[in-house]
Every structure is written in structure tokens, then in C-alpha cells.
Amino acid sequence: MTTTLSALRLGLLRGWIEFRHTLLTPFDLFSYLLNSAIFVVVLLFMDRNEMEDTQLYGLGLTQATLALPGVLATMLVLGGVMSLAQTMSTDREDGTLLRARALPRGVQSYLFGKVVSTSLITVLSMLVILAPAVLLFDGFQFTAQGALTLLWVTALGLLATLPVGAVLGSLFPNPRSLVLVLMLLLMGLMLVSGIFVPLTMLPEWLHWVAQVFPLYWLGLGMRAGLLPDAAVAEEIGGSWRTLETAGVLGVWAVVGLVVAPIVLRRMARRESGSILERRRHQAMQRTV
Amino acid sequence: MAATPSSVTAPRATDSADQPVLDVRDLRMSYGSTDVLKGVTFQARRGEVLALLGPNGAGKTTTIEILEGFRMRSAGQVSVLGTDPAHGDERWRSRLGVVLQSWRDHGKWRVAELLEHFGRHYAPYSIPAVPRPRDTAELLDIVGLTDHADKPVRTLSGGQRRRLDVAIGIVGRPEVLFLDEPTAGFDPEARRDFHDLVHRLSDLEDTTVLLTTHDLDEAEKLADRILILAGGRIVADGSADQLARQVSRSTEIRWTRGGQRFAHAAEGDGTAFVRELFAQYGEEISELEVRRATLEDVYMAMVHRHETGAATGEEPGFGEETR
Numbered sequence: 001m002t003t004t005l006s007a008l009r010l011g012l013l014r015g016w017i018e019f020r021h022t023l024l025t026p027f028d029l030f031s032y033l034l035n036s037a038i039f040v041v042v043l044l045f046m047d048r049n050e051m052e053d054t055q056l057y058g059l060g061l062t063q064a065t066l067a068l069p070g071v072l073a074t075m076l077v078l079g080g081v082m083s084l085a086q087t088m089s090t091d092r093e094d095g096t097l098l099r100a101r102a103l104p105r106g107v108q109s110y111l112f113g114k115v116v117s118t119s120l121i122t123v124l125s126m127l128v129i130l131a132p133a134v135l136l137f138d139g140f141q142f143t144a145q146g147a148l149t150l151l152w153v154t155a156l157g158l159l160a161t162l163p164v165g166a167v168l169g170s171l172f173p174n175p176r177s178l179v180l181v182l183m184l185l186l187m188g189l190m191l192v193s194g195i196f197v198p199l200t201m202l203p204e205w206l207h208w209v210a211q212v213f214p215l216y217w218l219g220l221g222m223r224a225g226l227l228p229d230a231a232v233a234e235e236i237g238g239s240w241r242t243l244e245t246a247g248v249l250g251v252w253a254v255v256g257l258v259v260a261p262i263v264l265r266r267m268a269r270r271e272s273g274s275i276l277e278r279r280r281h282q283a284m285q286r287t288v
Numbered sequence: 289m290a291a292t293p294s295s296v297t298a299p300r301a302t303d304s305a306d307q308p309v310l311d312v313r314d315l316r317m318s319y320g321s322t323d324v325l326k327g328v329t330f331q332a333r334r335g336e337v338l339a340l341l342g343p344n345g346a347g348k349t350t351t352i353e354i355l356e357g358f359r360m361r362s363a364g365q366v367s368v369l370g371t372d373p374a375h376g377d378e379r380w381r382s383r384l385g386v387v388l389q390s391w392r393d394h395g396k397w398r399v400a401e402l403l404e405h406f407g408r409h410y411a412p413y414s415i416p417a418v419p420r421p422r423d424t425a426e427l428l429d430i431v432g433l434t435d436h437a438d439k440p441v442r443t444l445s446g447g448q449r450r451r452l453d454v455a456i457g458i459v460g461r462p463e464v465l466f467l468d469e470p471t472a473g474f475d476p477e478a479r480r481d482f483h484d485l486v487h488r489l490s491d492l493e494d495t496t497v498l499l500t501t502h503d504l505d506e507a508e509k510l511a512d513r514i515l516i517l518a519g520g521r522i523v524a525d526g527s528a529d530q531l532a533r534q535v536s537r538s539t540e541i542r543w544t545r546g547g548q549r550f551a552h553a554a555e556g557d558g559t560a561f562v563r564e565l566f567a568q569y570g571e572e573i574s575e576l577e578v579r580r581a582t583l584e585d586v587y588m589a590m591v592h593r594h595e596t597g598a599a600t601g602e603e604p605g606f607g608e609e610t611r
Contacts, residue, residue: 003412017401021397102456103460104382271358273358273388274349274350276389
């Protein structure tokens with residue numbers, strides 16, 4: 001028991017050290033924050049559109065204001081699923097994970113560390129968008145309750161997405177194919193999840209697709225936290241559906257936290273020096 | 289092995305002192321229909337240094353990975369520090385050291401930072417007789433990386449990285465140390481430093497060491513016992529001298545007398561023959577050479593005997609294993 005606690009502490013430490021390394025490595029920082037920067041630029045263009053065709057016209061909301069919460073949700077999914085899956089896949093390939101396996105409680109502390117460092121960098125990438133957006137765009141409604149909503153949605157969102165990232169990172173044999181597949185999937189989900197276009201403008205069967213995945217609910221939760229109450233008119237059922245949001249994200253989190261350890265344990269058990277050697281061989285051949 | 293003060297060994301031995309640290313009996317491993325290990329049996333006592341030799345694909349890495357608990361075996365009994373590696377817990381793991389071949393992992397970590405962090409994992413398993421982990425500064429000094437303590441790992445040269453690998457392997461003051469081709473890529477100086485380190489670990493700390501190598505000279509210098517693995521079995525097990533005697537009972541002697549070169553294969557170690565030689569010719573003898581079977585002769589003979597004898601078409605160099 002005490003050793004599990006100490007693994008937790010070591011994981012926190014590892015996560016913090018890795019986060020610091022990312023901050024101190026210009027290339028890493030750039031690649032993590034590039035998406036944020038692109039989204040800010042896109043939002044700047046969207047700020048000219050005042051939603052003439054919707055019920056929200058005249059509320060002082062621009063398309064940028066409406067889209068920002070969804071962009072935050074997208075950043076969260078990008079961080080929780082994509083970057084975690086990618087770094088875990090890379091760590092498997094380069095032997096980081098095997099090293100962890102050779103240490104007592106090493107795999108545990110490695111995983112805690114990944115969760116911590118990925119969460120930190122994800123939250124940072126969200127803040128990098130949120131900060132300029134609230135300065136540049138009008139129409140947000142800031143309340144203590146809204147801030148609290150943002151916090152719990154972010155926290156639950158990380159719990160719902162990180163296990164998915166960890167599972168994908170354990171299953172895919174190499175990081176490059178993984179990124180490609182996930183990026184396509186995520187772009188598809190963004191289209192149907194009401195990130196840039198209110199969901200009410202899309203055919204109804206797509207609503208059902210979107211509502212299976214965390215991205216839609218994360219976007220909804222973020223909108224609930226940031227937009228004025230009147231904006232709820234464009235949501236499904238004219239409600240922020242707080243309970244449903246917590247419910248769906250909660251189910252993803254619980255299922256993820258049950259499934260991920262099983263998949264991770266199986267994956268970690270397979271790691272060995274000779275498997276690593278073979279992967280190194282393959283990676284070398286790809287680069288040559 | 290040099291005698292070790294019992295105060296060092298007694299408290300750390302949670303298992304009985306006469307129980308072997310490594311105990312492998314009839315270990316078998318197959319991948320699909322290919323049998324890589326067909327009944328490997330050997331033991332190692334506390335503080336012994338074992339070198340595992342064998343051609344590529346003989347299953348050296350597979351054997352070591354099974355002992356490390358990184359790989360499941362197909363059949364046979366294996367015990368490391370009294371525990372089956374397939375069911376080893378974290379406390380068991382804390383008593384092992386594994387030297388891995390690094391590639392580019394942890395590239396952004398600084399050398400001392402990484403050792404410090406890895407070391408912390410062993411702190412919960414520290415006992416008065418074996419304080420864990422080893423102090424980082426001391427560790428850096430042991431492997432000769434003190435000057436590179438603050439460098440990011442990715443900036444190290446290949447040889448320096450290998451030193452770091454060794455440091456990581458011993459940070460937890462292991463009772464058993466596994467090294468798979470530890471000196472590949474070492475320059476002669478680094479190699480000698482490494483040999484000193486292994487001697488130090490086995491003599492002073494009573495660490496049991498199992499290493500694989502292709503360097504026969506290294507095996508002879510380091511190991512108390514040499515195991516030759518060929519065709520999935522241990523075909524030779526003993527000290528370099530014992531193995532030499534097993535392969536050849538004669539010693540080759542060459543000398544020059546009266547401008548002419550002579551050679552003779554003498555029984556035993558050749559001393560008697562040389563004595564007689566000098567008694568007969570005295571100062572006429574020059575350029576004397578006495579050559580007993582080397583480990584290389586033994587190795588070649590053993591592997592050759594295996595490959596031409598019992599071996600069939602299926603080996604070596606099969607399947608999964610590439611080392």
C-alpha cells in the first residue's frame with residue numbers, strides 16, 4: 001500500500017519533470033502549442049460572423065465566441081487522446097517503457113507520470129487559447145458557477161480521454177500510423193460534434209453519432225461554462241443538460257479506468273529487450 | 289570467488305545461504321513450432337559471475353529475459369532469489385538489476401536527474417544491510433560520468449550511454465545483475481573500467497552477475513564460470529580452465545633449436561615435457577611457446593561438435609531471436 005503511494009508520488013515527480021522538459025525544449029513547446037495558435041487565428045476570422053441566420057442574432061455573440069468552447073474541448077481531446085497515445089507509442093518504441101518495467105513499481109510511476117505531464121500540457125494548450133480569446137472576443141459570460149463548470153468538465157474530460165489515449169498508445173505498433181488514423185477520426189468527430197457549426201444545423205441522425213463520444217459533451221459543458229444563458233437556445237433540447245454531460249463523460253471515465261489497466265498490463269508484459277531490438281531495427285529501416 | 293565477510297552476506301540473505309541465487313532446471317521455450325530452448329539447466333551461487341556464450345540465435349537473450357521476468361517460459365523450473373520470475377513481485381524486482389541497451393529513451397533527462405529519479409524507486413525497499421538506492425554522486429563516480437552529470441542524455445556518446453545503462457542497472461544495489469552484451473560498443477578503456485566494476489560488485493558486494501557476451505576474452509577475464517549455450521542446451525559449464533581441459537588434454541609446445549623450429553603436443557599442461565627439454569638441450573632452446581587450449585578453441589570445438597553432431601537443420605539462427 002505504502003509502495004503504491006510512493007509510486008504515485010514518483011509519478012507526480014516524473015510528470016512534473018517531463019512537463020518542465022517540454023517547456024524548456026523549444027521544438028516540443030512549439031509542436032504542442034501550434035494547434036492552439038492555429039485555432040486562435042481561425043477564431044479571429046470567425047469573429048466577423050454575427051450569427052445572422054440563427055436565434056442568437058443580436059445577442060452580441062459572434063461565431064468565434066460560440067466556437068471557442070468547442071475549440072477548448074477539441075484541445076482537450078487532442079491532448080488526452082492524441083498526445084498521450086503518441087508519446088506512449090513512442091515510449092514503447094524507444095525503450096522508455098521497458099526501462100520503467102525494470103524498476104520496482106516502475107510501470108505504475110511511469111503511467112502516473114504520463115497522466116500528470118499530459119494533463120499539464122493539455123491544460124496549458126487550452127489556456128493559451130482561452131486567455132487571448134476572452135480578451136479579444138465579446139459575449140462571454142463570466143460567473144463563479146461558470147468557472148466551476150469549466151473546472152469539473154475539464155477534470156472529468158481528462159479522466160474520460162486519458163484512458164482512451166493510453167489504450168490506443170498501447171495497441172498501435174508504431175506512433176506514425178497512429179497519429180494519421182487518430183487525426184482523421186478526430187476531424188470527422190469535430191464536424192459532427194457542433195464545434196464550429198451548431199449541432200441543430202446538422203441532420204438528426206448525426207446528433208446520435210456525436211452524442212456517443214466525449215467531444216460533443218465536452219463542447220457542451222464548456223459552452224455551459226462560458227456562454228450567456230440565452231445561447232442555450234441553439235442546443236439540443238434547449239438545455240445545457242448538465243446531468244447528461246456528467247453522466248456520459250463519467251461512463252467513458254469509468255469504462256476507461258477499468259479497461260485501460262487490463263490493456264496496459266498486457267502490453268507492458270510483452271515488452272522485452274529483444275522486442276525492442278526488433279522495433280529499433282524496423283524504425284532504422286524506415287528512416288534510411 | 290574471494291571470501292566475503294559474513295557480515296555483508298548474512299543480513300541480506302532472506303533465503304538460505306546455500307540455496308542457489310539462480311536455479312534453472314530444464315527450461316524450455318518455443319515460439320510456435322520452433323524450439324529455441326530445449327532444456328537449459330544451470331545454477332549460480334551468491335557472488336558468482338557467470339558468462340553465457342553462444343552463437344547468434346542460440347537463445348541467450350531469451351534465457352536472460354525469462355530470468356528477468358520479462359518473458360514467459362514454455363516449460364521448466366526457474367528460480368531467481370528463490371522466486372519464480374513469472375510471479376515475481378515488486379520487492380523481488382527491487383533486488384534485481386537489469387542493464388538494458390539504451391537507444392534514445394529519456395533523451396531530455398539530465399544524467400544525474402535520471403539516476404536520482406530511478407533511484408527513488410528503490411527507497412521503499414531499503415534495509416539497513418543494503419541501503420537503497422546508491423548515492424547518485426557515488427554512482428556517477430563508479431561509472432565515470434561525473435563530468436557529464438548535468439548533460440542531457442541525448443548528448444552522450446554511445447560509450448557514455450552504455451555507462452549510464454550500467455549505472456541504471458546498479459542504482460538499486462541489486463543482489464543479482466543481468467547484463468545482455470554489456471560492452472558492445474565500448475572502447476578498450478571503458479571495457480577495462482567495466483571489468484573492474486563487475487569484479488568490484490561481485491567481490492565487495494557479493495552481487496551475482498549473469499552476462500552474455502560474444503567477447504571470449506572478456507568472458508575469460510570476468511567470469512567464474514562459463515556457460516556455452518548451443519542448440520537450445522547448455523553444452524559446457526565450468527571455469528575457463530576446466531573447459532579447456534575438457535576439450536583437449538594436450539598442450540602445444542613450440543621451440544627453436546639450432547635454427548630449426550620444432551612443435552610437439554604434450555600430454556597434460558606440458559610442464560614435464562618442457563623440463564625434460566631444458567634438461568636435454570639447456571641453452572640451445574630459444575623462442576619457447578607453450579600454448580594450452582584457449583577459450584576460443586573450446587568454444588569453437590563445442591559449438592562445432594554440436595552443429596555437426598546432434599544438430600539438425602533447424603538451428604542455429606532461427607525464428608524470433610536475432611541477437
